[in-house]
Amino acid sequence: MGRKPCCEKVGLKKGPWTAEEDKKLINFMLTYGQCCWRSVPKLAGLLRCGKSCRLRWTNYLRPDLRRGLLSDDEEKLVIELHSQLGNRWSKIASQLPGRTDNEIKNIWNSRIKKKLKKMGIDPLTHKPISPSTEELHRHQHHQQKEQQRRCMDVSCDGDEQNELDYRMGSSKTAEEEAKEKSTASPRDPAADASLSSCPEFCTDEVPMLQPHEILIPCDSSACSSSCSSASSSSSSPPRMELPESMHLWGWDDLTGWGSIDQELTWKSYQEDWKYDLFCFDY
DNA sequence: AAGCAGCACAACCGCAACTAC
DNA sequence: TGTAGTTGCGGTTGTGCTGCT
Structure with missing residues (x-):
């Protein structure tokens, strides 16, 4: 028995939000505050799933959001935090008031990544790119592709699956290693120290916002x-x-x-x- | 003017983590 | 402790805009 989907897909609207929908959601959020997202669409009179409402609110409608390009300082901070935290966008975003994880992620992928590459810095490792490391990445990429291809080829019956498991387990992919590395890095004492030097720094989740809390001065x-x-x-x-x-x-x-x-x-x-x-x- | 490519960003999807029972 | 429901996160996709040919 599979898990019940987060929302009934049938009859729910998808795609871009209209001004009317935005209005309904903002009206609801400001009236009742953040509650169970699953019930938000019903109570707010929206034909959207709760997940969609949450996303729209946190990424676009929240009144404390800052929009527009990142300042140089913000960009530097993103790069610095990314070098410490990896692709943990929500953690990074929590250090940039008014910015969302989605926004940071988009900016990273569309701008900062290219900028770093142009500067000869590997956006993944934050180290200078040398021909050898480039070659290594290409090689790792090729191996990953090859492994994916094998996965597609292999029909997943017992023995073959075991063999696959063995392969996967015996040699970690570059992806897994990168993941481990990024997971481990925040626990790195040096990283912790540098982060804790910032008095506001806290890796906890951003607390739930109440209307009075989202009043922030706008610089x-x-x-x-x-x-x-x-x-x-x-x-x-x-x-x-x-x-x-x-x-x-x-x-x-x-x-x-x-x-x-x-x-x-x-x-x-x-x-x-x-x-x-x-x-x-x- | 039309077609195309590249870019930016909103939105979706699937999974993991968390929580309540 | 196991299960189901909910939320949050990160990766990916879709779409509109802009500039170039």
Whole structure:
């Protein structure tokens, strides 16, 4: 008996989110906070699976997200953290406020990786690329491909599977070794020491966000993409980036969400958004 | 103007880890 | 301790945009 799928696939919408769906999800999240993702779509009136809602919220709609290019400092930090943590994007992202693991991963794969290669640095090992190491990687890649091909060829009956298991077990693939290495590295005392030198550093998961917690001041670099310059004085209230889809709405849309009345935190949240909307160049 | 390639990024998929029972 | 459900993570894919030929 297989595991029940995370959501009923039939009748659920897939693909890009519409502004209307975004609105429903944001409305729900800000009203009720983060709860059981599985029930979110039903309660929010969305024809999406919970997983899709979670992804959309964490990667795109969360009000504390910073959008736009990474600053030089952020990029350096990503490279530094990647050298210590490997492809553990969520850990890396947790060190960059307002950035998501998905975003970091995309930026790494599309930009930083190439940049490092251009600079003659292996993005995997963070060591200078020499012809010999390049050759080694090619060789490892070839071996992996060969092994994959064998797996495809072998029909998985007992003896052949045993033989395959034996092969796989007797010599670790480069992938496995890299994985082990990346898993082990955070436990490396030197790495731990360097990480702990940063007072905010914590490898724990990012805590669940409440509306009052996601109010973060928006620095000038983060605001540059969507706000006019008139709002960046130091006496200004904290500002937040709005998801693009929300820029499409009027203030009535936000104030009309109703049912959110009590908390000061929410009021300040509204104030910030109101402020942001007023700053936005239409 | 059309076709193509490369790029960026949102979204999906499958698996592992975690949790509750 | 085992099982089922839920969540989080990382790899991968799909799609729209842009620049080049």
